[in-house]
Amino acid sequence: MNDNRAILKDRVVRVLLAGFAVSSILFLFLIFAFIFIEGLPLFYKAGVGKIILGMKWAPTRGHFGIFPMIVSSFMVTVGALVIGGPIGLACATYLAEYAGRKRKLFLKPALELLAGIPSVVYGFLGVIYIVPVVRTVFGGSGFSLLATSIVLGVMIMPTVISISYDSLMSVPRSYREGSFAMGATKWQTVFRVVIPAARSGILAGFILGMGRAIGETMAVIMLAGNALKIPAGPLDSLRTLTSNIALELAYASGDHRLGLFSTGIVLLVIIMILNYIANFVIKRKVIR
Amino acid sequence: MTALDKIQIRGLKLRIGGNEVLKGIDLGIRRNAVTGFMGPSGSGKSSLISIMNRMIDFEENVEISGDVLINGKSILGRDVNVTSLRRMVGTVFAVPLPLPRSIFENIAYGPLLKGTTDRDELHEIVVESLKKAVLFEEVRDRLHTSGMKLSGGQQQRLCLARTLALKPEIILLDEPCSGLDPISTAKIEEALFELKKEYTIVLVSNNTKQIARATDHAAFFLMGELLESGATSAMFTNPVNQRTSDYIEGKFG
Amino acid sequence: MRINPRLVDRWSGWSLNVLTWFAVGILAVIVVIIFVKGIANVDLGFILKYPEDMGRHGGIFPSIIGTLLLVALSLVFATPLGIGTAIFLTEYTKETRFTTILRFGVESLAGIPSIIYGLFGFIFFVIKLDMGWSLISGALTMTIMILPTIIRTAEEAIKSVPRNFRMVSFSLGATRWETTIRVVLPSAAPGILTGIMLSVGRAVGETAAVIFTMGSSLRLPTSLMDSGRTMAVHFYILAREGISMGNAYATALVLVASILGINILAYYIMNRVISRYS
Numbered sequence: 001m002n003d004n005r006a007i008l009k010d011r012v013v014r015v016l017l018a019g020f021a022v023s024s025i026l027f028l029f030l031i032f033a034f035i036f037i038e039g040l041p042l043f044y045k046a047g048v049g050k051i052i053l054g055m056k057w058a059p060t061r062g063h064f065g066i067f068p069m070i071v072s073s074f075m076v077t078v079g080a081l082v083i084g085g086p087i088g089l090a091c092a093t094y095l096a097e098y099a100g101r102k103r104k105l106f107l108k109p110a111l112e113l114l115a116g117i118p119s120v121v122y123g124f125l126g127v128i129y130i131v132p133v134v135r136t137v138f139g140g141s142g143f144s145l146l147a148t149s150i151v152l153g154v155m156i157m158p159t160v161i162s163i164s165y166d167s168l169m170s171v172p173r174s175y176r177e178g179s180f181a182m183g184a185t186k187w188q189t190v191f192r193v194v195i196p197a198a199r200s201g202i203l204a205g206f207i208l209g210m211g212r213a214i215g216e217t218m219a220v221i222m223l224a225g226n227a228l229k230i231p232a233g234p235l236d237s238l239r240t241l242t243s244n245i246a247l248e249l250a251y252a253s254g255d256h257r258l259g260l261f262s263t264g265i266v267l268l269v270i271i272m273i274l275n276y277i278a279n280f281v282i283k284r285k286v287i288r
Numbered sequence: 289m290t291a292l293d294k295i296q297i298r299g300l301k302l303r304i305g306g307n308e309v310l311k312g313i314d315l316g317i318r319r320n321a322v323t324g325f326m327g328p329s330g331s332g333k334s335s336l337i338s339i340m341n342r343m344i345d346f347e348e349n350v351e352i353s354g355d356v357l358i359n360g361k362s363i364l365g366r367d368v369n370v371t372s373l374r375r376m377v378g379t380v381f382a383v384p385l386p387l388p389r390s391i392f393e394n395i396a397y398g399p400l401l402k403g404t405t406d407r408d409e410l411h412e413i414v415v416e417s418l419k420k421a422v423l424f425e426e427v428r429d430r431l432h433t434s435g436m437k438l439s440g441g442q443q444q445r446l447c448l449a450r451t452l453a454l455k456p457e458i459i460l461l462d463e464p465c466s467g468l469d470p471i472s473t474a475k476i477e478e479a480l481f482e483l484k485k486e487y488t489i490v491l492v493s494n495n496t497k498q499i500a501r502a503t504d505h506a507a508f509f510l511m512g513e514l515l516e517s518g519a520t521s522a523m524f525t526n527p528v529n530q531r532t533s534d535y536i537e538g539k540f541g
Numbered sequence: 542m543r544i545n546p547r548l549v550d551r552w553s554g555w556s557l558n559v560l561t562w563f564a565v566g567i568l569a570v571i572v573v574i575i576f577v578k579g580i581a582n583v584d585l586g587f588i589l590k591y592p593e594d595m596g597r598h599g600g601i602f603p604s605i606i607g608t609l610l611l612v613a614l615s616l617v618f619a620t621p622l623g624i625g626t627a628i629f630l631t632e633y634t635k636e637t638r639f640t641t642i643l644r645f646g647v648e649s650l651a652g653i654p655s656i657i658y659g660l661f662g663f664i665f666f667v668i669k670l671d672m673g674w675s676l677i678s679g680a681l682t683m684t685i686m687i688l689p690t691i692i693r694t695a696e697e698a699i700k701s702v703p704r705n706f707r708m709v710s711f712s713l714g715a716t717r718w719e720t721t722i723r724v725v726l727p728s729a730a731p732g733i734l735t736g737i738m739l740s741v742g743r744a745v746g747e748t749a750a751v752i753f754t755m756g757s758s759l760r761l762p763t764s765l766m767d768s769g770r771t772m773a774v775h776f777y778i779l780a781r782e783g784i785s786m787g788n789a790y791a792t793a794l795v796l797v798a799s800i801l802g803i804n805i806l807a808y809y810i811m812n813r814v815i816s817r818y819s
Contacts (some may be wrong), residue, residue: 121575
């Protein structure tokens with residue numbers, strides 16, 4: 001009769017686990033639903049165009065323009081990619097193609113540990129060491145697009161390295177061997193054969209790095225200054241979509257608060273688009 | 289089929305994903321004997337085995353018609369208690385598959401689930417099963433080391449001991465010796481020779497010589513059909529079907 | 542003028558090497574700076590004492606407790622939910638519309654920035670559900686944050702358990718649940734554990750989502766409804782308000798040391814058990 005108990009238990013467990021799974025879905029969708037439900041009304045009320053393309057952000061007086069922040073977010077992201085992308089790719093290439101087993105065993109985890117350092121610490125160190133340098137060498141307050149991009153670049157390196165590394169490693173050995181057999185040097189093989197073969201994965205890594213950069217909050221608050229205009233150059237202060245939410249959330253109410261939700265929606269949509277593009281880029285390679 | 293049959297297969301047809309894997313099998317399997325299933329790969333022998341232990345349930349797109357009776361009762365119905373069926377019908381697979389645990393824990397796994405928790409009782413069961421599988425002497429002083437550290441032949445006997453621990457009535461062995469060296473193979477065949485006194489055994493094999501050595505009855509399958517069955521010695525000296533004799537002589541396979 | 546390809550080859554290999562060591566160097570510099578500047582203020586007293594004068598003096602004991610409580614509570618919710626979901630997805634269902642939707646949800650949540658969690662948690666838990674800035678608001682928010690990671694790593698770990706093990710278990714008369722608990726989960730445990738530890742590492746360093754849900758009270762949280770600080774939040778406030786550089790570095794040291802410790806432990810577990818089972 002032990003049998004029947006076991007079979008009954010099995011059925012009960014099945015229902016229980018299904019319940020867990022459903023709860024998970026609910027939790028997960030709760031967050032999407034809530035943000036959209038709270039934020040959409042303002043789009044109707046104030047007009048989608050006025051919000052997304054509006055230049056003035058003064059929410060207590062009815063201005064919800066977040067265009068400068070959208071641009072700032074993108075500029076910071078591009079800046080981060082310019083700094084973190086190539087170095088990250090270089091590291092991934094070194095790890096995948098050049099490093100011996102012992103070195104790899106040490107280097108790879110070490111680079112991954114960079115991802116574990118909290119963004120507040122990056123921001124703090126950036127304020128103490130990078131901002132003054134920017135100030136003295138280039139002028140301005142130092143709290144700038146440049147400083148932010150540098151620190152953010154370092155922060156997205158682990159993402160870029162990890163995904164690029166996986167892509168490079170999944171290039172079949174035969175590609176390299178074929179190239180060597182034709183008398184190519186190591187660099188020629190890496191540069192002309194392996195990297196191009198892995199390019200969709202590398203691209204996806206860059207895009208996901210962008211996603212990380214655009215969502216970064218704490219470091220950006222500490223480094224970017226707080227200017228509500230489109231930055232004219234790398235030395236200008238700026239405010240991103242994320243800083244907007246973080247800086248005003250605590251004391252916002254009414255329509256002001258709704259404005260922050262709208263900011264959140266725009267941010268979410270941008271990130272989701274980036275994720276889709278990254279996935280699409282990877283899938284294209286697989287089908288080919 | 290006779291009253292001496294432990295298992296009766298009647299008009300059994302099997303389709304997997306649109307392919308006819310078994311095209312109508314009628315066969316009786318004698319109790320307390322070793323029955324061999326022989327035939328080239330893909331003839332449906334393993335599929336038949338997986339119906340007998342209801343492991344076929346884990347495949348998708350399966351259609352079964354006909355019936356399989358054990359001790360006179362059908363094992364194919366929806367209301368059949370599959371877990372106790374699988375204890376009654378023990379299976380040894382082609383690849384030795386020890387669980388990542390000690391030898392002791394491997395063998396005690398089944399009985400533990402069945403409800404035996406007394407440590408001494410389990411120990412007794414483990415020792416007895418190892419003896420029947422002709423493995424005890426080789427591992428008696430390392431029962432608590434990992435089962436994965438044994439050689440292939442030992443692992444396979446471990447798997448045999450594992451099923452014996454559940455005191456089954458039937459033991460199915462699906463090409464158990466493929467990939468084993470001749471000595472290990474001999475040890476397993478030696479175990480089967482003793483075991484058939486207590487159990488009903490079905491041995492699937494691609495190796496006609498093994499069938500000739502180790503079985504009392506044999507059934508020859510080809511492309512999902514049962515071409516011939518009967519006493520092993522008779523089949524090998526005087527096969528009725530031409531294809532049977534071709535196969536035995538190695539003209540194809 | 543063509544450059545000698547062998548020259549390019551040597552130079553490029555060398556550059557890549559340098560760049561990589563440069564990147565690792567950044568990590569080393571960060572760790573060294575924090576260590577050197579923070580160690581002066583970190584002693585047993587720092588860890589065990591309460592902050593005085595807004596954190597200018599004294600220790601960070603309440604923040605340490607706050608961090609532990611927040612993470613522990615989040616794990617209490619997220620681990621069974623996450624592992625249960627992963628088990629359900631891999632062992633109990635076939636690929637249906639339901640599972641596709643679930644996977645889609647999990648993947649989509651992967652990239653959501655922490656400030657969005659902060660926004661959500663603040664308005665939903667703190668205000669709408671009237672839980673206020675509290676341990677429970679923070680933990681519920683954090684749970685949603687780490688749930689996708691736990692589901693994903695658990696699923697991967699479970700999927701990588703060979704099918705054969707399950708088949709053997711079934712053939713010996715085990716039910717689906719018995720097989721899951723006695724064969725699948727023990728084999729998948731190191732992978733699952735690693736995923737959990739990485740989530741913990743992330744949670745400990747998290748600021749944006751925590752400061753808006755758990756608040757920043759300097760008191761020691763003693764109940765679910767109490768507000769409190771985590772080390773990351775405390776560090777952020779010290780830094781932002783310029784309260785005490787010394788203590789800021791010290792807090793950073795404890796914070797980073799904890800996270801690095803957790804990550805290293807996670808690697809160690811993963812590697813050690815991989816070698817044990819192969």
